[in-house]
Amino acid sequence: MKIVVCIKQVPDTKGGVKFNPDGTLDRAAMLTIMNPDDKAGLEAALRLKDQYGAEVTVVTMGLPKAEEVLREAMAMGADKGILVTDRVLGGADTWATSQTIAGAIRNLEYDLIITGRQAIDGDTAQVGPQISEHLGIPVISYAQNIKIEGDSVIVERQYDDRYHVLKAQMPCLITALAELNEPRYMTPGGIFDAYDAEITVWGRADLKDVDDSNLGLKGSPTQIAKASDKVRKGAGEKVALDPTEAVDYIVGKLKDKHVI
Amino acid sequence: MNIQDYKGVFVYAQQVDNVISGIALELIGKGKDLAKDLGTEVTAVLIGSDVKALADELAEYGADKVIVVDDPELKEYRTEPYTHALASVINEFKPEIVLVGATAIGRDLGPRVSARIHTGLTADCTQLEIGDFPINPIPGKEQLHNQLLMTRPAFGGNTIATIACPAFRPQMATVRPGVMQKAPKEAGKKAVVVEYNPGFTPDNKYVEILEVVKAVSDVADIMDAKILVSGGRGVGCAENFKILEDLAEVLGGTVSCSRAVVDAGWKSKDLQVGQTGKTVRPNVYFAIGISGAIQHVAGMEEADIIIAINKDETAPIFEVADYGIVGDLNKIVPALTESLKAEMAAK
Numbered sequence: 001m002k003i004v005v006c007i008k009q010v011p012d013t014k015g016g017v018k019f020n021p022d023g024t025l026d027r028a029a030m031l032t033i034m035n036p037d038d039k040a041g042l043e044a045a046l047r048l049k050d051q052y053g054a055e056v057t058v059v060t061m062g063l064p065k066a067e068e069v070l071r072e073a074m075a076m077g078a079d080k081g082i083l084v085t086d087r088v089l090g091g092a093d094t095w096a097t098s099q100t101i102a103g104a105i106r107n108l109e110y111d112l113i114i115t116g117r118q119a120i121d122g123d124t125a126q127v128g129p130q131i132s133e134h135l136g137i138p139v140i141s142y143a144q145n146i147k148i149e150g151d152s153v154i155v156e157r158q159y160d161d162r163y164h165v166l167k168a169q170m171p172c173l174i175t176a177l178a179e180l181n182e183p184r185y186m187t188p189g190g191i192f193d194a195y196d197a198e199i200t201v202w203g204r205a206d207l208k209d210v211d212d213s214n215l216g217l218k219g220s221p222t223q224i225a226k227a228s229d230k231v232r233k234g235a236g237e238k239v240a241l242d243p244t245e246a247v248d249y250i251v252g253k254l255k256d257k258h259v260i
Numbered sequence: 261m262n263i264q265d266y267k268g269v270f271v272y273a274q275q276v277d278n279v280i281s282g283i284a285l286e287l288i289g290k291g292k293d294l295a296k297d298l299g300t301e302v303t304a305v306l307i308g309s310d311v312k313a314l315a316d317e318l319a320e321y322g323a324d325k326v327i328v329v330d331d332p333e334l335k336e337y338r339t340e341p342y343t344h345a346l347a348s349v350i351n352e353f354k355p356e357i358v359l360v361g362a363t364a365i366g367r368d369l370g371p372r373v374s375a376r377i378h379t380g381l382t383a384d385c386t387q388l389e390i391g392d393f394p395i396n397p398i399p400g401k402e403q404l405h406n407q408l409l410m411t412r413p414a415f416g417g418n419t420i421a422t423i424a425c426p427a428f429r430p431q432m433a434t435v436r437p438g439v440m441q442k443a444p445k446e447a448g449k450k451a452v453v454v455e456y457n458p459g460f461t462p463d464n465k466y467v468e469i470l471e472v473v474k475a476v477s478d479v480a481d482i483m484d485a486k487i488l489v490s491g492g493r494g495v496g497c498a499e500n501f502k503i504l505e506d507l508a509e510v511l512g513g514t515v516s517c518s519r520a521v522v523d524a525g526w527k528s529k530d531l532q533v534g535q536t537g538k539t540v541r542p543n544v545y546f547a548i549g550i551s552g553a554i555q556h557v558a559g560m561e562e563a564d565i566i567i568a569i570n571k572d573e574t575a576p577i578f579e580v581a582d583y584g585i586v587g588d589l590n591k592i593v594p595a596l597t598e599s600l601k602a603e604m605a606a607k
Binding site: 094129139154167 | 339363364365367368372376378381382383393395409414423428464467469471473475511544565566569579582583587591599
């Protein structure tokens with residue numbers, strides 16, 4: 001079985017969000033990580049590899065620096081890493097991004113494609129389903145359990161108040177939730193090997209069956225009209241009181257506001 | 261693509277088990293505002309099996325027209341037949357705007373539809389308006405009017421961006437539930453109902469539903485609650501949520517929680533508030549033992565009154581709380597419940 005896992009390098013929001021003096025996000029000062037949902041997708045692929053035997057190829061699109069997440073993935077157990085990087089691909093929205101990644105994946109053999117549900121920087125959850133549409137294969141998003149049965153995949157797909165147990169014919173694309181599993185650590189041997197491993201680098205010319213009009217900023221239907229930092233309503237009162245006073249304080253406020 | 265051919269505001273009227281979802285009515289409410297600004301109508305697209313009878317409810321909440329796609333293949337939500345249904349409606353009727361709820365269903369359906377019809381999709385919008393693009397005139401660039409300007413938080417709520425889709429139609433957005441207001445119900449109001457069936461032929465993209473497992477849950481939807489008593493990691497353990505439940509009961513409220521609580525297995529995911537949970541806007545939001553990570557705040561900051569109780573005076577939750585109490589929740593919460601019981605009894 002051949003599995004392709006799409007991963008993204010994102011700024012780490014957990015280590016604290018850093019701002020420039022002018023109030024914009026200081027991306028350079030923030031550490032980068034493998035996007036959590038993608039890491040869960042990779043772990044799911046590695047478990048299928050452990051259980052059924054599979055070749056796992058990780059694909060990322062980004063700046064040359066994004067090679068780091070490919071090496072991390074390989075240190076966890078992925079077999080091959082492909083970096084798609086080219087200046088003409090920059091500024092892509094989800095349409096152009098999914099066209100780019102689909103163009104890369106058309107060069108590969110695959111039974112299963114796994115992506116994270118969404119990246120923590122954009123939070124759109126669009127790229128996975130859009131890749132599947134461009135490739136003409138079924139998508140199962142929000143996967144919470146993945147099993148292989150013959151040439152089909154059986155997945156629990158989570159909704160608000162229920163889950164569906166779905167059976168799809170492979171090839172198929174699955175989007176994974178960070179809650180899906182606890183990703184394994186890199187092994188020392190794996191880190192050593194990954195450091196030396198060869199990463200395949202593809203540019204625009206390597207993408208298959210994609211028109212220029214669908215790539216990069218120019219190929220993006222959506223455009224940013226305005227971006228700004230969120231204006232929050234700001235802090236109200238903050239008081240340190242002993243429990244009895246605290247209760248009187250809260251009850252007083254609830255009365256003032258006619259809640260009680 | 262001739263952009264002038266695309267007219268009208270369409271909303272995807274999500275139904276589950278043949279019950280209209282709240283988000284459908286919220287989208288009609290917002291769609292009416294946008295349609296008014298554009299001098300056009302709002303059309304609800306109702307997709308399912310035996311759903312035609314639901315059209316009246318959509319009309320009572322403001323839909324001028326309802327397009328019904330009714331087919332046995334559409335009984336339970338599945339990506340492919342629903343994508344085919346909505347994409348076919350768009351290709352046939354050519355709306356200029358399509359709004360879809362940013363629900364678990366809508367966030368699956370929206371991307372697939374936008375990719376099929378080749379247009380842009382802006383995810384998880386919290387604000388929609390009609391305006392100019394570019395917003396301010398730029399020399400040498402034509403300023404387009406009557407564009408849908410879609411505003412959304414990104415980066416876990418740290419930044420907000422306003423997005424336009426100037427060269428493609430329809431302009432598509434998914435909209436976060438609980439943010440837009442539904443219009444007042446007008447009992448007996450009727451809409452023009454149009455039935456449309458593009459035909460459904462199962463192919464490799466149709467997945468098979470082996471089983472539908474509904475979570476046994478008797479809890480109220482936290483998005484409908486007027487008062488939410490929300491607990492975080494600071495509550496300490498699953499059993500200790502009892503003191504929050506007692507407080508919620510005396511106020512007629514509902515208990516919700518932060519992501520840390522779901523990750524710890526203390527509460528189920530349907531009670532989670534925040535970026536990866538639900539967006540809520542109750543009258544009163546108690547944040548108890550919640551530190552206030554940006555992802556949590558993104559889901560609750562629109563509450564009218566935020567009351568935070570936390571022993572850590574540096575907790576970021578105090579930056580959004582109207583009333584912040586630095587103190588021990590284990591002492592304050594039970595005492596507050598008793599005090600409120602006495603207040604209620606005295607009335």
